[in-house]
Amino acid sequence: MVYTAYSIYLLALAQRGQDGEKDTAQRMLDKMLEANGLTYADLGQEVREWEVFNFGGKKILKRLLNQIVVSVIGRERGCYTDRARKNSVLAEVTIAEKIEIELKYSLYKKALENELEETFLAFIHRHHIFNCDQSEPEEELQMSEEELEKMQRLAKKIMTIQHVDVRQALPESI
Numbered sequence: 001m002v003y004t005a006y007s008i009y010l011l012a013l014a015q016r017g018q019d020g021e022k023d024t025a026q027r028m029l030d031k032m033l034e035a036n037g038l039t040y041a042d043l044g045q046e047v048r049e050w051e052v053f054n055f056g057g058k059k060i061l062k063r064l065l066n067q068i069v070v071s072v073i074g075r076e077r078g079c080y081t082d083r084a085r086k087n088s089v090l091a092e093v094t095i096a097e098k099i100e101i102e103l104k105y106s107l108y109k110k111a112l113e114n115e116l117e118e119t120f121l122a123f124i125h126r127h128h129i130f131n132c133d134q135s136e137p138e139e140e141l142q143m144s145e146e147e148l149e150k151m152q153r154l155a156k157k158i159m160t161i162q163h164v165d166v167r168q169a170l171p172e173s174i
Contacts, residue, residue, distance in 0.1 A: 032099045048092045053079075053101060057087040064112060065089050068104045072097050118150075122157035127164060 033039065053069065055061040062081075069079040069091045079091040093101065124130055143151065 032103060036095070036099060038095060038099075046094060048094055050090055050092050051098050052085065052088045052090055053105065054085075054088045055105075060112070060116075061109060062089065064108060065101075065105055068101055068108065069093075072101050072104070118154060119157060119161075122154055123161055125154070126158045126161040 053065055055065040066079055066089060069089060073079075073091060073093055077092060079089045081089060091101070
């Protein structure tokens with residue numbers, strides 16, 4: 001039987017985990033199997049079939065999906081762009097590999113989108129590209145611990161972004 005690392009991890013947690021982690025792993029595994037119309041026995045099948053994975057058309061999401069596919073199935077098998085379906089990638093995978101790829105893509109896509117949003121905010125603050133006419137709030141803002149942590153991460157990111165000097169980029173004849 002061939003299992004992917006993530007399937008083995010989920011199965012092990014579902015079978016031998018402690019309290020909450022056991023229940024969570026079981027629910028995740030059941031949800032993945034149900035979404036794909038599979039059973040536990042199907043996870044062990046070694047049959048590979050060509051599967052289409054959609055990434056939504058954004059170049060960065062295609063790169064993310066390619067990285068995930070190669071990390072799961074290896075560089076020697078690789079994946080291919082489907083020219084007929086421009087927003088998808090083809091790969092020959094087992095059922096367990098398909099589930100792992102879909103799960104990782106779903107999780108990493110959301111994490112990447114959050115990271116890009118934070119980086120964008122840091123970029124506009126680093127270069128002062130925002131509405132300067134807004135007045136300061138009269139009362140002090142109350143932030144949750146989560147919001148405070150996000151602001152601290154943002155402040156650290158702002159310091160790592162290379163400053164672009166617009167005046168230096170202008171031709172001297174202006």
